[in-house]
Amino acid sequence: MKKILFVGSMYDQKIGVLKEAKKMRLFVALMGNDYPSWGSKYIDLYIKSNNYDSSDALEILDNLNLKFDGVVTFWDRDVELTSKIAEHFDLPGCPVKAATIMRNKYLTRKVISKYKIPNIPYKLITDLSTLNSAIKKIGYPAIIKPVSASSSKGIFKINSEKDIDEVKEKIIKTITPEKDKMFLYNKGKFIFEQFITGQEYSVESVIQNGNINIIGITEKITNNQFEEVQHTHPAPIDKNNEKRIKETVKKVLKAIGADNCTTHTEIKLTKEGPRIVEVNGRMGGDYINTDLVPLARGINIVRATLQVSLNESIRDAISPKFNKGASVRFIIPSHAGTIKSWKIDKELFKKKEFVKIHKDKKVGEKILFPPNAFHDTRAGYLIAKNSTAEKAKKNAQEFVDKYVRIDMYDKKSNC
Ligand SMILES: Nc1ncnc2c1ncn2[C@@H]1O[C@H](COP(=O)(O)OP(=O)(O)OP(=O)(O)O)[C@@H](O)[C@H]1O
Ligand SMILES: [Mg+2]
Missing domain, CATH: 3.30.470.20 (ATP-grasp fold, B domain)
Incomplete structure (x- = not known):
């Protein structure tokens, strides 16, 4: 039985990759900060490690006395660590x-x-006070984002001069490792680029x-x-x-x-x-x-x-x-608040183009919008399939609009 090491914490979206590893009859070890509550079904060995510190992670593996056949990650923040592990143990990577x-x-x-591939104007920002000079060089509209974040965390658009102070303030308040450990990577470094x-x-x-x-x-x-x-x-x-x-x-x-x-x-x-x-x-x-x-x-x-x-x-x-074609549509309430009810019309389940609907957030759970939180706007998702992608795209949109309704405790709302 081949042994594979998964690097990175696991959350519900990733169950599919663990299921595939089990279908391939692999011995699955997971190395990460957290062990998922549902993990025992798919994970043969859990290795607790602080993946934010690569030397710590390598030391743990060195002491493990277990030979892996491969190492892999499905998690952006561990891409570099996974490469380092592959290099250290001479595995493909x-x-x-x-x-x-x-x-x-x-x-x-x-x-x-450097390779003369068409690019857009950009500038590295390590001190927010230099933002104005970057704007002079690049102009509006522009985007400022952390150089090493993911999941659309900390992306701000600057449309004109009047946005600058507000964006700076939001960055100072929200792009901190205390708010999200993701911002530890290349802390304080942003890229300012043409929109x-x-x-x-x-x-x-x-x-x-x-x-x-x-x-x-x-x-x-x-x-x-x-x-x-x-x-x-x-x-x-x-x-x-x-x-x-x-x-x-x-x-x-x-x-x-x-x-x-x-x-x-x-x-x-x-x-x-x-x-x-x-x-x-x-x-x-x-x-x-x-x-x-x-x-x-x-x-x-x-x-x-x-x-x-x-x-x-x-x-x-x-x-x-x-x-053929397939499409996923995320179910996003119109504003932040607490979910009061989920209503799914039974007609949805009769549609042959319907594949699945999943609730990420239950009644009583909160939906938060950026910059108060990032990637917390989704209540769930719906997947549709059809003979072509255009049709599947239309199906997914229509199904969410017609058959799914979320009411919120705060203000008037639905999806
Ligand atoms: N220069 C740009 N011009 C226009 N839109 C941009 C630009 N940079 C980012 N965006 C928009 O913001 C989104 C998120 O940006 P980016 O992909 O760089 O961040 P991320 O956090 O790594 O995203 P992901 O959600 O893929 O992990 C992009 O998919 C794109 O829609
Ligand atoms: Mg992206």
Whole structure:
């Protein structure tokens, strides 16, 4: 039985990857800060470690006296640590240098420019008092975000001069490790960059021994808080733009030196062509790979990711079996507050396009909006499938609008 080490804490969204590891009959060890309450079903060995400190984590593994066949993470903040573990134990993994670049939005932009891939104007901010000079160079509208955060935490748009003081104040108040340990990484470092307009997409790639396999493009819809509202796979997009996006992603992954890992690249299609938003050195979350890609094309990126870490062939896992569409729509109440009731019309369950609905938050639980909290706006999600992605996208939107209603205790509301 092969032994695999998962690095990073586990939460409900990740159950799908553990299930896949069990289907592959792997011995699963999990190394992280927390043990999930439901873990015993999937986890054979739990190794408690402070993953914010890589030397601590390596020491624990050294003392463990257990040989792993592979190490993997599905968790952005542990991408660098996972590479370090792979290098330390001579296991397949992404080169540490590439992992460091992908965990740092500033280093990623530098590499894109160095390799003359179309980029956007950007500037590193290490002192908020220098923001005004960055604005002079880059102009409005612009985005300021931490260089190493994820899950859309701490993303602020600056539309004009009048926003500057307010944004600075919000950053000082909310982007602190006390509020979220995520902000420990490259603490106090932000990237200020031009705001790019155009449809946003994400691109899944599985890289093994230098071969970059671009698996597919997913369309992404975000809200005013830059949080994802819907993903649809495969993205409804014309062949020419599909080709341009795939070529850009391939060039960027090559420039970064990413290898033996799965990547999730976010990209906007602007009037001037595709422009990178960020490159993540791990598989995309938000049910794209656990649900949408398998439903739409029968491709199993979760399995391929595990196989890469074990140096096994990924050919079957990444080959499409059919060509349909699937979409996930997040259920987001119109404002913050406490959930009073969830109402789901039974008609929903009769629809053949309906796949599943899940409540992340129950009655009595709170919904918080940025900047008071990040990634806490979702009450749940709904997945739909159909013969094409366009149809599945429409189904997911309609099903949430028509059949799902959330009432809140505070003010008037529904979804
Ligand atoms: N320069 C930009 N121009 C326009 N939109 C941007 C820009 N930078 C970020 N965004 C928007 O904000 C979202 C979040 O930004 P980004 O992906 O860099 O942060 P993240 O916290 O790493 O995200 P994730 O949720 O993928 O972990 C992007 O998906 C995009 O919609
Ligand atoms: Mg992102």
